Amino acid sequence: MSFEYFPPKTPEGAEKLRTVRRQLQALAPEFCSVTYGAGGSTQQGTFETVREILQEGVAAASHFSCIGATRQSVREQLALLSAMGVQRLVALRGDLPSGYGMGGEFQYASDLVSFIRSETGDAFHIEVAAYPEVHPQARSPEADLRAYVTKVQAGASSAITQYFYNADAYFRFVDDAARQGAQVPVVPGIMPIGSSSQLLRFSDACGAEVPRWIRLRLQSYGDDVASIKAFGLDVVTHLCEQLLAGGAPALHFYTMNQSAATLELCRRLERASPLSA
Numbered sequence: 466m467s468f469e470y471f472p473p474k475t476p477e478g479a480e481k482l483r484t485v486r487r488q489l490q491a492l493a494p495e496f497c498s499v500t501y502g503a504g505g506s507t508q509q510g511t512f513e514t515v516r517e518i519l520q521e522g523v524a525a526a527s528h529f530s531c532i533g534a535t536r537q538s539v540r541e542q543l544a545l546l547s548a549m550g551v552q553r554l555v556a557l558r559g560d561l562p563s564g565y566g567m568g569g570e571f572q573y574a575s576d577l578v579s580f581i582r583s584e585t586g587d588a589f590h591i592e593v594a595a596y597p598e599v600h601p602q603a604r605s606p607e608a609d610l611r612a613y614v615t616k617v618q619a620g621a622s623s624a625i626t627q628y629f630y631n632a633d634a635y636f637r638f639v640d641d642a643a644r645q646g647a648q649v650p651v652v653p654g655i656m657p658i659g660s661s662s663q664l665l666r667f668s669d670a671c672g673a674e675v676p677r678w679i680r681l682r683l684q685s686y687g688d689d690v691a692s693i694k695a696f697g698l699d700v701v702t703h704l705c706e707q708l709l710a711g712g713a714p715a716l717h718f719y720t721m722n723q724s725a726a727t728l729e730l731c732r733r734l735e736r737a738s739p740l741s742a
């Protein structure tokens with residue numbers, strides 16, 4: 466399994482994240498990844514967090530988005546990451562805040578993957594993003610799948626999905642991608658459910674579907690956080706069990722820099738059957 470963090474904005478946040486990492490690293494993740502603000506807005510915080518994770522003796526993946534970037538800026542950042550000992554990247558297009566326009570020398574994540582391969586050969590394990598429920602800006606599901614296949618054929622080593630709560634969407638995506646020639650491992654991204662309003666807001670923005678029955682149940686709990694958490698743990702544990710039983714190669718947890726839900730999910734899954742890397 467692997468864990469995702471975002472770069473903390475304050476010294477208190479950094480300290481809290483160290484505690485979270487200590488707790489989660491006890492589960493021996495294959496790697497931990499750190500998100501990257503599109504346009505390079507968090508570059509320093511991302512790289513600093515990646516450096517700390519490496520110093521803690523855990524493999525770290527830096528997310529890396531290319532929107533607004535130039536070939537020279539990417540080259541320089543790859544050299545920095547390489548010098549830090551980073552061997553794994555999550556290569557993304559990213560989204561610029563509205564008003565920024567596109568700019569830059571890269572249009573799609575596939576352009577970034579090709580560029581990284583042409584500049585650094587096999588130095589990095591490159592993860593790309595996958596969208597079992599279709600990327601929100603895609604022209605059509607078919608076009609999105611073709612874009613994913615292009616990204617894999619540009620040199621991706623494996624993929625991590627946007628989160629979802631419908632296992633069938635994942636299995637169909639994996640089958641369809643394989644049929645079109647993209648056969649790299651596709652690791653489901655798992656979003657624990659901790660807060661109802663945050664999840665619903667976030668899902669609308671990133672194109673992840675919260676099924677009606679989950680949405681209604683969450684709304685019916687109102688401010689009863691304990692019930693939301695208990696329900697969320699049941700739903701997400703069952704999802705993870707379905708995914709692993711159906712052949713998912715591993716799980717990638719969106720921790721949101723919190724340990725409790727991810728720890729409990731992993732404990733439950735471990736009890737059911739030991740988690741693979």
Ligand code: FAD
Pocket residue numbers: 499500501502503528529530555556557558559560572573574575593594595600601602603604608609610612613615616625626627628654
């Ligand atoms: P692409 O693969 O380039 O796809 C973007 C859109 O363009 C899609 O609609 C696709 O269908 C379309 N497209 C792609 N290629 C073509 C083509 N050749 N012709 C026509 N259309 C095409 N965002 C961040 O800012 N920082 C992060 O750290 C971050 N981490 C993430 C981690 C994961 C695992 C995931 C799933 C997402 C993450 N995101 C992150 C969000 C991501 O940046 C956005 O979803 C972004 O809108 C798309 O990035 P992408 O790399 O998937 O883009």
